Amino acid sequence: MSTPAPVPAQAQLTVRAVVLAIVLAVILAAANAYLGLFAGLTIATAIPAAVVSMGVLRLLGGGTILENNIVQTGASAGSSIAAGVIFTIPALVIMGYWPDFKYWWVLGIAGLGGLLGVLFSVPLRRSMIVEDPLPFPEGKAAAEVLKAGDNPGPGMRILAISGAIGALVKLSATSGLRLIPDTWTQSTYLGSSKITAFIGTNLSPALLGVGYIVGLNVGIVVLSGAVLSWHIAIPLYQAFFMNTDPALAASLTNASSADAAFAIWGAKIRYLGVGAMLIGGIWTLFSLRKSLLNGVKSGFAAARKSTGPALAETERDLPMKWMLIALVLFTLPLLALYQMIVGQWLVSIPMTIIMIVAGFLFVSVSAYLAGLIGSSNNPVSGITISTILFASAVLVLLLGESGLAPVGVGGAPLGAVAAIMIGAVVCCAAAVGGDNLQDLKAGYIVGATPWKQQLMLGIGAFSCALIMAPVLNLLATAYGIGEPTLEHPNALAAPQANLMASVARGMFGGDLPWTMIGLGVAVGAAIIAVDEWLKARGARFRVPVLAAAIGIYLPLELMVPIFLGGLLSYAVERFHKVDPDDHDGRDRVHRPGVLFAAGLITGEALMGIAIAVPIVVSARADVLALAVQVPAAQWIGLLVLAFVGWYLYRTGVRAPVSTS
Template identity: 40%
Template sequence: MPEFTATSIVLGVILAILFGGANAYLGLRVGMTVSASIPAAVISMGIIRIILKKESILENNIVQTIGSAGESVAAGAIFTMPALFMWAAEGVGEMPSLITITLIALCGGLLGVFFMIPLRAALIVKEHGIVPYPEGTACAEVLMAGEQGGAKAGSVFAGLGIAALYKLIADGLHLFPSEVDYEISAYKGSGIGADVLPALAGVGYICGPKISSYMLAGGVTAWFVVMPLIASFGGDIVLFPATAPISELGTWGIWSNYVRYVGAGAVATGGIISLIKSLPLIVTTFRDAMKGFGAGNASIDRTAQDLSLKIVLAGIAAIAIIMWLAPVIPLNLFGAVIVIFFGFFFATVSSRMVGLVGSSNNPVSGMTIATLLITTIILKIGGNTGVSGMVAAITIGSVICIVAAIAGDTSQDLKTGYIVGATPKKQQIGEMIGVIASSIAIGAILYLLNSAWGYGSTQLPAPQATLMKMVIEGVMGGNLPWNLVFVGVGIAIVIEILQMPVLPFAIGLYLPIHLSTPIMAGGLIRLYIDKKKFNNEKTKNNVIESGILYTSGLIAGEGLVGILLAVFAIIPFAGGTLGEFIDLSARGISLGNIGGLVFFAGLLLTIMKYSVWNKKNTVN
């Protein structure tokens, strides 16, 4: 049966770049990314089966293996590297070059794959049936249901097309504002609103009602508790870090000057709590991995063939030397050794974590924060301070973040391959191809998005990267408003005591409520479907799966058009830019906030159409 073919490689590379770009845009807006494995598998089946008239589950598996790598490289890169752009904008340090971004992403991605190869037998094979790897198992089920590939691919493409058109109308033509905002004057300091965009509704549906509600709870705490308190007690006081009286700041001024730091403390604490709770699992996994490391596999069975351990060790050594000696990577030998040590440790942790709780709940940010705290303190003690120390710290954090993200993705892909009978060695090579392709693309994507809107702006708040930047600056310079950070720490501890997941709540506290409300809208549709009575369980599963595929398309469609609009924003045209030329609101044509809410309600109805109201999902 065909497996590692030219078709699978080309299609996989295209999907790696597309899903990498879409997830980069999504993550920079809301601080979260979504798994690309299942959408990539479905699109692959639609193209290979319907268009090319071929049937090969193993070929489709290689496509999703290569394609999903783009999402993981993007996630690791956007959580950290925008900090370099923000420092450059502040006059601190220089803009990272495209070669620097590509090499950092490449080193982290390849290390993530190399570290997972000797762990495969212990974590994927020996613990099959014990560690579920939910996304990997689900992707295998989708591949095995290949005869439905055409219809399923149709749902993804429909979501992609509808979201692309919607995004173009909202943020390209500006027929209506994509951010609906209301300040509640009777309750000073509070406000409500929604970014009425497809990706946010899609995230809510995929994450489900519980995670969505935790995020909204964080937003309500910030915008209806903390901010009104600051407005009530602040009065005309000028309180650091703001430079104007609190009474003159308004809701957005209070949020950006104060609540952002409270949220940062909560997110950092949530990440570290996740890590601490995982310590017994970490120790066990690391010990088991060390026992199995280097164990040879004498079997000649195709399904048991991994890349040679000699290639793995040589690859790790080569990457360490490149990080040490390449002038565009600001690391010395000590920094390269730290990366290898923490990288293997957190690759092991990441693989086991995604095996138990899934990729979406993998505390990559917590691992990165822990790495940054330790390395920044070590660098400061060693006298490597100032700009060079901060850049070295974020570089180490970037590589570790990408290692953890790719290790988790590789684990899910290898589990899918194990279930469908793929060749591990070919999947591992495919994962590297996906890493290389997306590493080359991610630098251009980061530069493009920064040129169009700038990181830290309302369009691209880059929440995770801003947090990493604040952590490094806080350790190096001690210039953070620590009281506000510790308020966030206290809130996170209270949430943990109440036995709620801290990270979703903390992200909701950290981000504007305008992101939590549309996510909750998507979550409510999922809640309705979860509670609705169907004829049988098979119909219910079909409805939920169709909704997931359609909303995955929504996320991809918005992300891709977001990148296209970034191109429009920097192309000169008619005395301005192409983006300004197509802007209808500049000509006084706009449907206003009401128009935005009406369009968003229509978008939510399309989710219903492709899930609950889709007659193809009914099973008698």
């Protein structure tokens, strides 16, 4: 077992590094919250945060590699807290339990969940990074960026240019100046039949950037899931099963082809994705059972030995006894929160126990998956669905008929609200836990002190939790969250939160299309079988079931630019001569493109939040709209997206952004 070379003592947890980390974490959390509500995806932010950190600290007189590592560690909490929050907490508004996002409740769930994620992941560091190391691809890439940080200027310029492009396109679109639409779509009924042919793409540069970062494999899988929904399942339903739902058929008598397709998808077909995600989450746990058990055992054994004055700085974790004290202190407020919901100690105490056990288990799952496939591809939503299903099953036994009692302004079932509350804490913990291990991998490579990184991630996570409720309320007021309404026809879809709400309500008497969900389980099982066959053959191309399920569950137009971004990433790798075994070389070649993609995402997301402010203040969705009718606006929007894709490709094939 190799250990990192000793390095001279360097500044790490400095005041300026902590302040910069908090500022970046808050900005990136807001951006990822918008992206997650819009597209159901978030991205890891460690690499752009590292580049910005190097540039800012250079202006302040220069920073050490370990200071920059602390900044990217704290800042990366922005993506993980945002994911944990937007995948679950909007379900409480969607179900009608809250009229808006309650500040102290959101802070308690997100802040305490994030801190539990840090605590639960500490015992896993030695087993997953030191003794039996996993790849942690994004951690390795972040370490390479930190080591090549003598000249951060070109990287800062790439982020600035791409951020401006993403912001300008968002400002020009439907929620801003309304010069171009958000989507390009074409649809028609085939002949005299009532079968829809539908194609389309969202015109978002951010989604193109997401596709570039996640790569072609994931892009193909999510698009295939969407094709299954929109080009196979919807036409089949229209042709053979419309008579099984007379009310739906009657509502579509005079509907356009596009409206008919979206209505059938929303009422029936997307639940295939729910079933696929359910079986995917269960399969993930089952397939990792032995590895996780061994990893947890060795992690605790190592943590018990990780004390004493002779231990090197690069091996010092947070002390176990203080972790246990903190665990109790963080758990008690959550117990009080659960008691406020159900009003029965015999229920709130088991809820808390479920939260602790599921939290530690799923932090382990999240850390393991982040080590294998990276944080951006980590199926936290599948983990959360498994939690909500298990919690709901237990709550059905504990609450009985009282679980159906309506609570909140909209009369959501008590049991469903309780299950979402458990799932929200676990989701935040799992997202932060996987991210923590990714950061600790980068720190291990550059010679950082683990406990300082763990402390910084906790600070970053809690700082992000402080701003999540205001950001969510701003977005909900300006754009709407969940199903489109007359007031908000282009509402942010919040796909995972909608999914969590549907599952929780369905377990407590809600009306769900269980036949479709059952078919989705069968589809998911078939996808798992194909993926296992590919795995046995040693194929590089894989079919992760949760990625396919997301494609089935989301509109086709969102998946197309993700696929196109993945195609651009593949073209950069394929045609820019790179040794496929030279992993550091691949990281260096991809770095300009990754930075450009991250800038597109951040710029568009921050502009989306900025646009929301005048909309909320004026109470007018069209407050920024120009009184100009742009001819062929859809096609101009398509040309704009093509230009952004060309620019992304040209940036991706450039020389590395660092001259070191």
